[in-house]
Amino acid sequence: MNSELQEKVGRFEEFIDQRLKPDLVHAIAERDKVFEQQKIFSDLRRNIENLEKNCVTSLRTMVNLGSEVYMQADVPDTRHIFVDVGLGFHVEFTWPEALNFISEREEKLARQIEEYTQLIASIKAQIKMVHEGIRELLELPVQ
Amino acid sequence: MAENPAMKKGTVTPISSLFPAEEAHKASKRVQDTIAEHQEQLDQLKGFMNENTNLINLVQKLPDELHHNIMVPFGKAAFFPGRLIHTNEFMVLLGVDHYVERTSKQTIDILKRRGKGLENQLESLKAVMQDLKAEASFFEATASDAVDGLVEIREDYAEESPSEVVPLANNTKAAIEDDEYARILSRIAELEQEEEAEKANEFNRDNQIENDLACNTIQSFTDQEVRSSKVEDAILQSPSKDGSSHGKGPALDDYSMKKKVLELPEVKEKVQAPVTADNKVSHPSSIPGSDSSNAFTGSIVEHAPDIGKNSREQQTGARSSKPVSRFKMQRK
Numbered sequence: 207m208n209s210e211l212q213e214k215v216g217r218f219e220e221f222i223d224q225r226l227k228p229d230l231v232h233a234i235a236e237r238d239k240v241f242e243q244q245k246i247f248s249d250l251r252r253n254i255e256n257l258e259k260n261c262v263t264s265l266r267t268m269v270n271l272g273s274e275v276y277m278q279a280d281v282p283d284t285r286h287i288f289v290d291v292g293l294g295f296h297v298e299f300t301w302p303e304a305l306n307f308i309s310e311r312e313e314k315l316a317r318q319i320e321e322y323t324q325l326i327a328s329i330k331a332q333i334k335m336v337h338e339g340i341r342e343l344l345e346l347p348v349q
Numbered sequence: 350m351a352e353n354p355a356m357k358k359g360t361v362t363p364i365s366s367l368f369p370a371e372e373a374h375k376a377s378k379r380v381q382d383t384i385a386e387h388q389e390q391l392d393q394l395k396g397f398m399n400e401n402t403n404l405i406n407l408v409q410k411l412p413d414e415l416h417h418n419i420m421v422p423f424g425k426a427a428f429f430p431g432r433l434i435h436t437n438e439f440m441v442l443l444g445v446d447h448y449v450e451r452t453s454k455q456t457i458d459i460l461k462r463r464g465k466g467l468e469n470q471l472e473s474l475k476a477v478m479q480d481l482k483a484e485a486s487f488f489e490a491t492a493s494d495a496v497d498g499l500v501e502i503r504e505d506y507a508e509e510s511p512s513e514v515v516p517l518a519n520n521t522k523a524a525i526e527d528d529e530y531a532r533i534l535s536r537i538a539e540l541e542q543e544e545e546a547e548k549a550n551e552f553n554r555d556n557q558i559e560n561d562l563a564c565n566t567i568q569s570f571t572d573q574e575v576r577s578s579k580v581e582d583a584i585l586q587s588p589s590k591d592g593s594s595h596g597k598g599p600a601l602d603d604y605s606m607k608k609k610v611l612e613l614p615e616v617k618e619k620v621q622a623p624v625t626a627d628n629k630v631s632h633p634s635s636i637p638g639s640d641s642s643n644a645f646t647g648s649i650v651e652h653a654p655d656i657g658k659n660s661r662e663q664q665t666g667a668r669s670s671k672p673v674s675r676f677k678m679q680r681k
Contacts, residue, residue: 246425253424267421269433272404273463274442275456277411279421281431288420288428296428304427 211343218340222333230329237322244315250289251308257284258301359504370495377488384481387474394471401464405457412437412453 256262265281287304288296299307411417414436421431439456440448451459505526 250424250427265421265429265431267431268440269419269421271407271439273400273460275404275408275460276440276442276448277433278435278438279419279431280434281421281429284429286430287423288430290426 215340215343218336218343222336226329226333226336230326230333233322233326233329237319237326240315240318240322244312244319247308247311247315251305251312254287254301254304254308359502362501362503370492373488373492373495377485377492380481380485380488384478384485387478387481391471391474391478394467394474398464398467398471401460401467405460405464408439408453408456408460 263282263284265284267279267281268276269279271277285300287299287301289299289304289307291297291307297307411433415434417433417436419431419433420428423429437452439451439453441451441456441459442448
């Protein structure tokens, strides 16, 4: 009986370590990616709002050529922005259009994050359940 | 380990006992993991070097034009159409938030120096990889040998220097055999010293001389091939057998020496000659051949406990005067 018990406990632990924990790690990684995207877009939105506020039409900036070697660049007309809409496409927007698009994008990202959070929570719950199961199996003989 | 009962001492060891197949496998796996890590680093370095070369080419080409029309990135997800200006001025990061403005040529020099540094790193990493690969191949070979059941055979030279079959095994074995040999020699030396001291106090000189002769002959034969394990057995066995008779210190020493002597077939005859039996000590254990004599001038027949105690009293005076040897302490 004892050896059976040990075997079961061993199998449960194995299940946790091999299936649930990696799943958890994956899910967290995906969610972090989406977080990053969200941050990028919120930064962009803030910048565009700044441009609008200060009526900045032309821009002097430094462009990274690679390996942290910068070169001066001049943007004569900032009114047209090309924004990445996914699948390798960039669409030319004016400021208000760009802001519109960005807010919609942000909503979508927030929904994705929500999904991932739920997935992570469910995986964590499963891990907890299996733990409890193991503990039950081990406590009964003790009692 | 089997011992050849031939002229030469020899040992036959299966390699699997020295390097068990599993462990060799594990070791080779570990080494391969390290190799994989280093390979990654190597690839990364190569990537850096490629980037560097590309950049050098780019920096070379840029000053050809006054302006370049480009898409200027605005964050990670947006672009502006714009132009590159001041095409000969580059801002290079030196590390730790320090930048320098350099011309195209100077930037190229900087980048070339960086490339050299990267190359050196690459070379050293490659050397490390080579070593690791050699290690891995060795482990693989040993593992396959162990699995095949290869056997390592070692035989000694006449001068007691162990042969070289496997360097690793050789070192440990040589060390072990040398240690045993040294131990035996030291014990024999101690025995001699004890006997000489005690006999000088209590017994005839003749016997001392005889024993010295016996010691010397034994000594000379221990210089030649000695079966270390058997001699050790002799030394260890004698205390256990004669544990009750502490008083027969010298007798014991003599007996143990005799036992050693008698087990060395070559020595047997020679020893019998100098050791004329003045006294007889009849021991319960089997003594091949003649009676063994000991150093006592008195006649001590059997190791009965009473006699042992009496002679012990005699002995304690002698013993307390000199430092007690390791050998005696072991017997006690």
